Amino acid sequence: MALILFNKPYGVICQFSGDGSPRPTLADFVKVPGVYPAGRLDQDSEGLLLLTDDGRLQARIADPKYKTAKTYLVQVEGDPDDAALEPLRKGVRLKDGMTLPADARRIDPPDLWPRDPPVRFRKSVPDCWIELTIREGRNRQVRRMTAAIGFPTLRLVRWRIGDWALDGIAPGEWREA
Structure with a gap:
C-alpha cells in the first residue's frame, strides 16, 4: 500500500489530468502510478494532501462519516x-x-x-x-x-x-x- 504526503502548492488543481487550462496538476509533481487523492484542496488552498492506492484508506480519510x-x-x-x-x-x-x-x-x-x-x-x-x-x-x-x-x-x-x-x-x- 502506498501513502504519500504531498505539500500542494497554491494554484495546483487536485487531479492528475488537466482541464485544458495551463494550470499545474498533481501529475506535474507526483510521478507515482496508481495513487489518487484522499480528499481535495481547492486550487487557492495549500498544504497537506494525502494520496493512496488503497481505496478503503482513501474512503476512511475522505468520507465525512469517519470524521477524520x-x-x-x-x-x-x-x-x-x-x-x-x-x-x-x-x-x-x-x-x-x-x-x-x-x-x-x-x-x-x-x-x-x-x-x-x-x-x-x-x-x-x-x-x-x-x-x-x-x-x-x-x-x-x-x-x-x-x-x-x-x-x-x-x-x-x-x-x-x-x-x-x-x-x-x-x-x-x-x-x-
Missing part, C-alpha cells in the same frame, strides 16, 4: 478575539446546514514558505492567524465558516489530516508515510 480531523492554519482578514471564534466552536450555520463544532484558536503567525502570488497586504485592514480543526469536509468549508463569522480567509494551509502532518515537506514536495 483536519487542521488548517488560516490567515483571516480582521482581528477576531476569543469571543468572535466561539461560533466556530459551536458550529456555524452555512447554506448547506450547520457545521459540526470545530476547534478554533488564535495562533502566532506560523513560519511558512512565501506564497506565490503573495496575499494582498492592506495597511488599513488587520489580519491574524487561527488554527482551525474540522471533522467534516464540505466544499470550501473553512472559507465559508470564517466568512460566516465576519473574518474572510486570506490564506489557507492544511497542516494535518488525522495523524499525518506536513512537518518538513516543502511546497511541491512529497514523501511516503
Whole structure:
C-alpha cells in the first residue's frame, strides 16, 4: 500500500489530468502510478494532501462519516478575539446546514514558505492567524465558516489530516508515510 504526503502548492488543481487550462496538476509533481487523492484542496488552498492506492484508506480519510480531523492554519482578514471564534466552536450555520463544532484558536503567525502570488497586504485592514480543526469536509468549508463569522480567509494551509502532518515537506514536495 502506498501513502504519500504531498505539500500542494497554491494554484495546483487536485487531479492528475488537466482541464485544458495551463494550470499545474498533481501529475506535474507526483510521478507515482496508481495513487489518487484522499480528499481535495481547492486550487487557492495549500498544504497537506494525502494520496493512496488503497481505496478503503482513501474512503476512511475522505468520507465525512469517519470524521477524520483536519487542521488548517488560516490567515483571516480582521482581528477576531476569543469571543468572535466561539461560533466556530459551536458550529456555524452555512447554506448547506450547520457545521459540526470545530476547534478554533488564535495562533502566532506560523513560519511558512512565501506564497506565490503573495496575499494582498492592506495597511488599513488587520489580519491574524487561527488554527482551525474540522471533522467534516464540505466544499470550501473553512472559507465559508470564517466568512460566516465576519473574518474572510486570506490564506489557507492544511497542516494535518488525522495523524499525518506536513512537518518538513516543502511546497511541491512529497514523501511516503
